[in-house]
Amino acid sequence: MIIYAGSLVNPDILKGAKPSAVIHNSAYMNLDEVINVIRESAGRGLRVVRVHTGDPSIYGAVREQMDRLEKLGIEFEVVPGVSSLFAVAAVLKKEYTLPDISQTVIITRMEGRTPMPPKEKLIDLARHNSTMAVFLSIGFIDELCSTLIAGGYDPKTPVAVVYKATWPEQKILKGDLTDIADKVKNENIEKTALTVVGRFLGDEYSLSKLYDRQFTTGYREGEEK
Numbered sequence: 001m002i003i004y005a006g007s008l009v010n011p012d013i014l015k016g017a018k019p020s021a022v023i024h025n026s027a028y029m030n031l032d033e034v035i036n037v038i039r040e041s042a043g044r045g046l047r048v049v050r051v052h053t054g055d056p057s058i059y060g061a062v063r064e065q066m067d068r069l070e071k072l073g074i075e076f077e078v079v080p081g082v083s084s085l086f087a088v089a090a091v092l093k094k095e096y097t098l099p100d101i102s103q104t105v106i107i108t109r110m111e112g113r114t115p116m117p118p119k120e121k122l123i124d125l126a127r128h129n130s131t132m133a134v135f136l137s138i139g140f141i142d143e144l145c146s147t148l149i150a151g152g153y154d155p156k157t158p159v160a161v162v163y164k165a166t167w168p169e170q171k172i173l174k175g176d177l178t179d180i181a182d183k184v185k186n187e188n189i190e191k192t193a194l195t196v197v198g199r200f201l202g203d204e205y206s207l208s209k210l211y212d213r214q215f216t217t218g219y220r221e222g223e224e225k
Contacts, residue, residue: 001041003034004051008192010167013051035068042074055083058107059135085133087165088194091172094160096131098205102198104130110137110144126151131198138193141181148197149177158201163193174201 002017006025014023026034034050041048056062062078069076085107089096096105106125109116116122125132126148137144138161149155159180163171173183177197184193209215216222 001037001046001048002051003029003037003048005053008053009051031064031068034065035072038069039072039074052081053084054081054087055085056081058083058085059109084135084162084165084194088133088160088162088196091162091165091170092160092196092201094200096133096196096198096200098200099208100206101202101204102129102131102200104128106130106132107135108132109135110140110147112136112140122147123151126153129153129157129198131200132196134195134197137195138184139190141184141195144195145177145181153177153197157197158199159195159197160201161189161193161195163187163189165194 001022001024002014003024003026004014006027017023024034024037029037038048038050050065052060052062066076066078097103106128108120108122108125110122122134122144129152132148134144141161145159148157155178156176159175159177161173161180161184163169163173171187171189171193173180173187173189175183180195210217212222214222214225
């Protein structure tokens with residue numbers, strides 16, 4: 001029994017299913033329906049696979065499912081995957097944390113139907129000027145950019161938007177907080193994209209101490225100056 005998040009999961013993943021597998025698309029199901037399918041299938045001795053995107057621990061609505069299964073006494077295992085956050089870094093060939101640029105990554109979203117806690121408003125987070133990854137917000141790209149500028153980011157701060165990272169139809173858009181919104185609209189990107197913001201996208205940074213020939217580590221002695 002396979003239940004997959006059809007609005008987000010690449011359908012190619014399902015090609016590995018056995019011919020006998022029954023497949024449900026949870027995009028058309030509510031929480032009770034998902035849990036009922038799992039409960040009934042587990043009761044019949046079937047192996048149930050709940051397929052989310054790469055890392056359901058971020059905006060995955062998975063906690064509520066796990067809590068229900070625990071209450072029902074249904075044992076389960078969580079198999080980690082690769083988050084789109086890290087897939088985006090891979091396709092951009094960038095590192096989110098660079099010496100003297102940013103050592104902090106803020107993972108957040110724009111406020112929508114799910115409200116933000118009072119101390120997590122985007123404009124307040126922006127004052128840190130750290131690397132920022134903004135999920136579930138591509139439909140608010142104008143507001144996103146204006147809020148980050150109002151919060152303290154320089155208008156020329158680099159921005160990248162990656163649509164469906166690692167998928168065949170992947171798109172990569174680069175710009176800054178003044179022009180990325182127009183680029184997104186020109187490509188008609190309205191969902192399934194991650195926005196990353198910060199000077200890590202630039203080319204100026206200090207080299208790490210990890211491989212500095214004069215820096216001593218637990219594995220090698222640094223050279224004298």
